[in-house]
Amino acid sequence: MTVTRPDATAQPSGSTGARDLLLAAAERLIGERGLEVSLREIAVAAGQRNNSAVHYHFGTRDALVEAVVELRQQALEQERLERLVQLDADGGTDLHSLVEVLVAPAFHTPYAMGATHYARFLEKVRDHPALESSALESRQWPATKMLIGRMAKALDDLPPRLVELRLRSMMSAMFALLADAERQLERAGRRPKAAAAAPVVDMLVGMLTAPQAP
Template sequence: MTSPDARQLILLAGERTIAERGPDVALRDIAVAAGQRNNSAVHYHFGSRDGLIVAIIERHQPALENRRTALLADHEASGAADTVAALIAILVRPMFDVPYTEGSTHYARFLEQARAHPAVGGPDLHEKRWHATRVLVARLFKAMPYGSPAIKRYRLQAMSTVMFALLADYERQEFGGETDRITVQDNILAMLVGLLTEPVTTD
């Protein structure tokens, strides 16, 4: 088994350091965390801070999209309705395990810190690369039972904000066993579904 190369080490260190200290952390600190003697190593491999953030996301996104695509295909083959609960499960469940099979330890916390970056929520999400996510968001919009189009968009944005926070909190937790882990996962999904489906009451 070969050892990780400098680029891979910087990706892992960048993910962890940005998760812990925010996206404005000094690039030389990321280089040091990656064990690189050259303080310009991030610039050499990624061109800029933005390039590093994009590369961290692109390291995981293909596997996440592949899992979502497979889950969506299973959902369609079953003939089940496009309920908010079913679509949220397809969108979110891959985040509980896919990044960590690729060696990550801080990906959800990284996303919580970097979610305002264009690579996380910019035009590429909606127009180019993240096809499964785009399809799921469009179907969620149609499946939401209440609200004008503007309110639905507002709730979807709020759900995204809460999703990043809940996934980061999940990543921080230490679980007593698999049952505890699954219980927390199910509660995260239920809370996100509630954000999109609970009607406004006037009582």
């Protein structure tokens, strides 16, 4: 996977182009260094002469993080919904299939949109309010909401508190495993693709279905 840094000359000079550049720069820099990166550095990396460009377009750091999350989410949700429809048509309700619908799109959809650091960005911001359980199950993310609900139902032989703990832990593990895969594929000069999701899906299913301790 080739990392392409934002280039101010390759985008429109209007506010829409500047906003897109800021989102790309924020995704890359936060993915590389975490939330401690300054808003000024993001503006500079986006080719913006005004150091207050982030404040102008987003208002706050939190709003910028939420905007980067949402940048890819609509396309991810659309693919997950399409996979869910196909899964229902095929009569698939097993936990492994549900986890695959959640994970597989994350291995190619963001990169088809030009992302290079999306998984690493999510790993760095996974404790942010934009990625809390309530946000993941919000109406704006219908596919994710349905998947989490179906996974919980598939685990109904476990105590509710344990189900909640395992689902929350699965999401955290998913972010970390996606980020690791993204790094490894970048080093190998390859783009992530859906086929690379298989071992991650297996690991996450194993986490959800591990024997319950006495």
